[in-house]
Each structure stands twice: as structure tokens, then as C-alpha cells.
Amino acid sequence: MTDVYTANTATTAEEASKIVPRAEFRVFGQGILDIVKKSMWKAQAKLFKVRESSEIYFLSAFTNEANVKVRDGLLDIKTKVGETENGYEIFQPRGKFQFPVGKAEVATILENMKAEVELVKDEYTLEDFIAIVEAHPGLAAVSVYKKRFGFSVDKIICEYGVIEFNGAVLETACCESEDYEGMSKAIEALEIGSFENRNYLKAAKSVIGMV
Numbered sequence: 001m002t003d004v005y006t007a008n009t010a011t012t013a014e015e016a017s018k019i020v021p022r023a024e025f026r027v028f029g030q031g032i033l034d035i036v037k038k039s040m041w042k043a044q045a046k047l048f049k050v051r052e053s054s055e056i057y058f059l060s061a062f063t064n065e066a067n068v069k070v071r072d073g074l075l076d077i078k079t080k081v082g083e084t085e086n087g088y089e090i091f092q093p094r095g096k097f098q099f100p101v102g103k104a105e106v107a108t109i110l111e112n113m114k115a116e117v118e119l120v121k122d123e124y125t126l127e128d129f130i131a132i133v134e135a136h137p138g139l140a141a142v143s144v145y146k147k148r149f150g151f152s153v154d155k156i157i158c159e160y161g162v163i164e165f166n167g168a169v170l171e172t173a174c175c176e177s178e179d180y181e182g183m184s185k186a187i188e189a190l191e192i193g194s195f196e197n198r199n200y201l202k203a204a205k206s207v208i209g210m211v
Contacts, residue, residue: 009096010074013105016093021081023088025187026174027195028163028203035191036160036173040151043189045158047151054145056130057204061138061211062114064201067091069144070126075101077109084180087197100125106132115139142166142204155179156186165207172203 058068065080078091094112097105100123110117115136121128133139148161160173175186187193
């Protein structure tokens with residue numbers, strides 16, 4: 001089983017395209033942690049790591065299919081490439097870029113966010129990219145703090161955690177894997193199947209009121 005909490009490293013678009021994407025079922029709300037903490041031990045879960053991180057998510061009013069964020073100093077993009085029969089979302093990594101990021105990479109990211117921006121520089125710092133987002137009426141930057149507890153249920157990667165979007169606190173839990181049948185069993189075991197499946201983009205948009 002892959003450790004999803006391994007240290008971030010820069011990844012080219014070509015390298016990212018070779019990564020086999022996992023499907024994800026994620027829920028947000030209140031009272032989720034109590035449910036998962038009670039059910040995970042009945043499911044004989046194995047806790048393997050705790051991680052805290054401060055990140056910036058970049059939201060687009062035009063799409064929920066481009067997950068763009070900065071974590072550990074890297075500009076990270078994933079794009080939605082499909083869903084399973086059960087509605088689990090599949091996002092393909094598209095690269096993790098060290099700042100300053102080249103004009104071509106920034107152009108591709110903005111294209112995936114469906115935002116038209118005239119780029120006049122050859123390279124862009126984090127501050128430059130944030131300025132682009134803040135100047136565009138259809139884009140927004142959101143500060144995100146995460147405290148996540150990773151564990152597994154029958155080799156399915158799972159987690160629960162506390163997330164802050166611009167200071168607003170939500171609880172979350174998720175299961176992710178290439179094994180869709182195994183995911184369904186883990187979701188049932190954790191008793192979170194009755195919650196709406198929402199990714200980070202949708203949850204952050206609901207907090208800031210972006211439609």
C-alpha cells in the first residue's frame with residue numbers, strides 16, 4: 001500500500017502522467033470524526049501517520065475538475081479524468097512545479113482552470129501566481145490548514161481529519177484506492193456512506209460562497 005503522506009517532491013508533467021490515479025470518496029461536515037473513530041477500530045483499522053500542513057487552494061468558478069494548490073512550496077495540479085460506477089472521483093496528477101514556475105506550465109494550469117489570463121512574464125513566483133488569481137473575477141485563493149490521520153482498512157487508504165478553510169473548521173474523512181470494490185467495503189465499514197461525496201474544491205467553494 002502506497003504511503004500518501006510521503007514528502008512532496010517536484011514532478012514534471014511527463015512524470016505525473018505515468019502515475020496511476022486513485023479514485024477517492026471524501027466527505028465533509030460535523031460529527032464525522034466521532035463516527036469514524038468509533039467505527040475504524042471495529043473495522044480493525046491500522047493507523048500509520050499523522051500530518052499537519054498549511055496549503056493554498058486556487059478555486060475557479062468555471063470548473064470543479066482542476067485541483068490546483070500549493071503545498072510544501074510546490075504548485076501542484078491534478079485534473080479530473082472520470083468517475084467510477086459508484087461516483088468515486090478520479091483525479092490524474094499533472095505535475096508538481098517548483099517556483100518560479102515557467103510560463104508554459106502556468107498557462108496550462110490556467111487553461112485547466114478555464115481562466116483566460118494574458119501572461120507577460122517568462123517565470124512566475126508564488127506571489128505572482130497569487131496576484132493573477134486575486135486579479136481575476138472568476139478565481140479565488142483559499143488558505144487551508146489540514147490535520148490528517150492516515151490509516152488503512154483492509155489495505156484501503158483512509159484518513160480522517162480537521163480542515164480549516166480561511167479559518168472555518170470542517171471535519172473530513174475519505175477512502176481512496178484503485179480497488180473500487182475494496183473502497184466500497186471500507187466506506188461501509190467506516191459508516192460514512194450516507195454523507196455527500198465532496199472533494200476539497202467543492203467544500204472550499206461552499207465555505208467562501210463561490211457558486
